Amino acid sequence: MGAMALWMQISSGSETPIYLQLVEQISSAIAKGELRTGDKLPAVRVLAAELVINPNTVARAYTILEQSGLVTTKTGSGTYVSDPKLRHADAAEINLLAERMDTLITRAVNLGLDRGALTALFEKRLERFAGRLDKGKAENG
Amino acid sequence: MAEIVLETKGLTKYYGAQPALDHLDLRIPRGCICGFLGRNGAGKTTAIKMMLGLLEPTAGSASLLGCDSTDLTPAIRQRIGYVTEGHRLFRWMTIARLEKFQQAFFPEQWDEKFFADMIEYFELSKKQKIKHLSNGQRAQVSLALALAPNPELLIMDDPTLGLDAVIRRQFLEGMIELITRQGRTVLFSSHILADVERVADRIVVIDKGVLRADCSLEQFRASVRKVVLYFDDSVPADVELEGLLHCRRSERQLELTLVGVDEAEVAAWAKRAGTERYDFVEMNLEDQFIEFTAPPHRRRLFQWEEARP
Numbered sequence: 001m002g003a004m005a006l007w008m009q010i011s012s013g014s015e016t017p018i019y020l021q022l023v024e025q026i027s028s029a030i031a032k033g034e035l036r037t038g039d040k041l042p043a044v045r046v047l048a049a050e051l052v053i054n055p056n057t058v059a060r061a062y063t064i065l066e067q068s069g070l071v072t073t074k075t076g077s078g079t080y081v082s083d084p085k086l087r088h089a090d091a092a093e094i095n096l097l098a099e100r101m102d103t104l105i106t107r108a109v110n111l112g113l114d115r116g117a118l119t120a121l122f123e124k125r126l127e128r129f130a131g132r133l134d135k136g137k138a139e140n141g
Numbered sequence: 142m143a144e145i146v147l148e149t150k151g152l153t154k155y156y157g158a159q160p161a162l163d164h165l166d167l168r169i170p171r172g173c174i175c176g177f178l179g180r181n182g183a184g185k186t187t188a189i190k191m192m193l194g195l196l197e198p199t200a201g202s203a204s205l206l207g208c209d210s211t212d213l214t215p216a217i218r219q220r221i222g223y224v225t226e227g228h229r230l231f232r233w234m235t236i237a238r239l240e241k242f243q244q245a246f247f248p249e250q251w252d253e254k255f256f257a258d259m260i261e262y263f264e265l266s267k268k269q270k271i272k273h274l275s276n277g278q279r280a281q282v283s284l285a286l287a288l289a290p291n292p293e294l295l296i297m298d299d300p301t302l303g304l305d306a307v308i309r310r311q312f313l314e315g316m317i318e319l320i321t322r323q324g325r326t327v328l329f330s331s332h333i334l335a336d337v338e339r340v341a342d343r344i345v346v347i348d349k350g351v352l353r354a355d356c357s358l359e360q361f362r363a364s365v366r367k368v369v370l371y372f373d374d375s376v377p378a379d380v381e382l383e384g385l386l387h388c389r390r391s392e393r394q395l396e397l398t399l400v401g402v403d404e405a406e407v408a409a410w411a412k413r414a415g416t417e418r419y420d421f422v423e424m425n426l427e428d429q430f431i432e433f434t435a436p437p438h439r440r441r442l443f444q445w446e447e448a449r450p
Contacts, residue, residue: 013335017362036343043263045321054174055321060359092200 010051017054022061030070030081033131041071041079068093084132128133143170146294146326147192151201153189161187163350164201169328169343174320176341176358177330184350185330186226186401189298193223205294219247220386222292224300228283230271232369236282237267238288247290259285263311268325277308295319297329301336309333313340348434358426365429366402370395370411371418382410386432396422398432 008025010018041047044062048055062079065071067108072082106116126133147169154162161182169175179185187385190196192203194210203210206219230239244251260267263281271279280300295316301309313336319325331337337344337358344361346354354361365386370376376395380388387398399407402423411419424432 010339012339012424013427015425019359049314049317049321052310052317053339054317054342056173092320138278 008047008051010053016062019057019060019064022058023064025064027068028069031129031132035081037081037083039081041081043078143172145446146206147170147204147296147328149188149192149201149203152188152191152198152203153200154184154191155199160199160350162191162347165347165350165352167345167352167355169326169345171216171324171326172320173343174327174329174341175343175345177328177345177347178332178334178337178430179330179347181332182349183347184425185347186298187350188347189296189328189330193221193296215246219249219290220285220293222290222295222296224287224295226298226300226302228276228279228300230279230283230286232272233270235268235270235405236265239282239286240267243286243289248417250290252289252291255291256285256289259288264274270279277304280304280308281442284312288315288319291322291325292319293325295325295327295329297327299332301329301331309336312336317341334430336424338426346430346433352435361429362426364401365398365424366400366434367396367398367422367424367432368388368407369420369422370397370414372414372416377414378413380410382406387435400433 003014007029008022010021013016014021016024026035026041035041041062042050044055044058048058051058062071062073066073066079071079073079105118108121113121145168147167149167151163152162152165152167153160165184165188177185179191187196188191190203191198192210194203194213197211205213206217206220208214213221231242234242240256244253257267260282263278263285265274265278265281269278271282275284283302287297298313301312304312316327316329317340320327341358344354344356344358345352346361356364372393372395374393376390376393380395380397382397382402384400384402385397386400387396389396397407407419408417411417
């Protein structure tokens with residue numbers, strides 16, 4: 001459990017609020033398979049002390065992860081990475097994702113990338129998540 | 142609703158004709174770390190001193206743990222820790238002597254082992270005299286003295302002023318350590334916004350003696366926003382938006398800093414003003430604080446001649 005937080009880096013003074021930094025880093029670790037189904041997240045107080053951040057901030061991040069179905073909290077036991085089959089992506093979340101993609105596409109357009117270059121880049125980045133992406137839906141890509 | 146452990150009602154202090162603090166109303170619930178923010182001279186130290194009963198209010202009142210600040214009993218004082226600005230400690234004492242002195246005020250709950258562990262962790266010796274310590278070491282001693290009685294309410298006036306990053310982090314660790322114990326509350330003032338963001342879950346902002354914000358840190362982060370609007374021709378002359386803090390304009394762009402205005406309101410106003418193109422610009426806490434407390438219509442100190450339309 002002590003090693004768990006090693007890959008987490010909190011930067012204060014960032015544009016991204018700390019609870020969102022936590023959400024993003026834990027989500028990313030799950031997406032990349034660094035955290036697997038059934039892995040236990042550190043207790044709120046433990047992680048707060050380790051990262052020197054307010055325990056309520058950690059609790060807030062865990063709640064958001066739970067709402068998005070990435071983790072489940074078992075009362076009195078802890079917070080665990082949930083089974084991907086039980087996760088759900090609702091329309092609102094997919095919308096949010098699309099909006100964030102727009103931000104990135106805007107940047108790419110401003111950098112002068114064309115459709116081909118951007119698609120190639122996207123495919124290349126997808127490779128990093130191949131393990132997780134191809135397990136669920138074999139027909140994709 | 143959590144119990145209120147620190148409350149002020151119309152707390153006011155005049156020095157001569159000028160109010161240093163003007164009708165401060167605060168209610169801080171148990172269990173939070175509250176960052177007390179304001180520019181130099183905003184009235185933070187004045188407020189803190191009145192909360193602790195060290196300064197008499199001109200009007201209004203303050204209470205800690207339900208007890209009026211002008212009448213704090215020894216029993217209540219034992220449950221409160223206070224760290225002064227500048228860590229003024231008796232210079233002629235050794236750390237051991239200072240511990241005994243401080244311990245006398247907290248006879249029931251002084252944690253000797255905790256104090257000894259902290260002194261050791263800071264690589265100090267109890268035999269050292271305060272006058273031979275550096276500023277940073279004095280700050281470490283004062284942190285250990287403040288935490289050893291395990292206070293229910295810890296009030297610190299700019300405790301990390303002038304300290305290096307490592308010692309500042311030790312103060313943050315100390316606050317987190319205290320708050321993870323059940324029912325502890327911390328109020329601290331600071332100008333290091335990155336530190337405040339790390340540990341505080343609530344902030345109070347005062348400006349020129351007047352309360353400007355008292356909310357969760359998250360709420361503050363979400364409500365002070367900057368938006369840039371793009372126009373085809375010229376930018377509108379007037380911006381009639383409730384919650385407008387600052388407005389800067391260039392030929393075809395308008396940059397607005399807003400507080401408590403949601404995206405739908407921005408979209409509706411933009412449409413009325415003749416554009417549908419706008420971007421929200423993300424800000425960090427420090428930028429938000431500057432925008433929130435800087436005088437309205439401020440000009441840059443250094444400015445190139447503006448391009449003429």
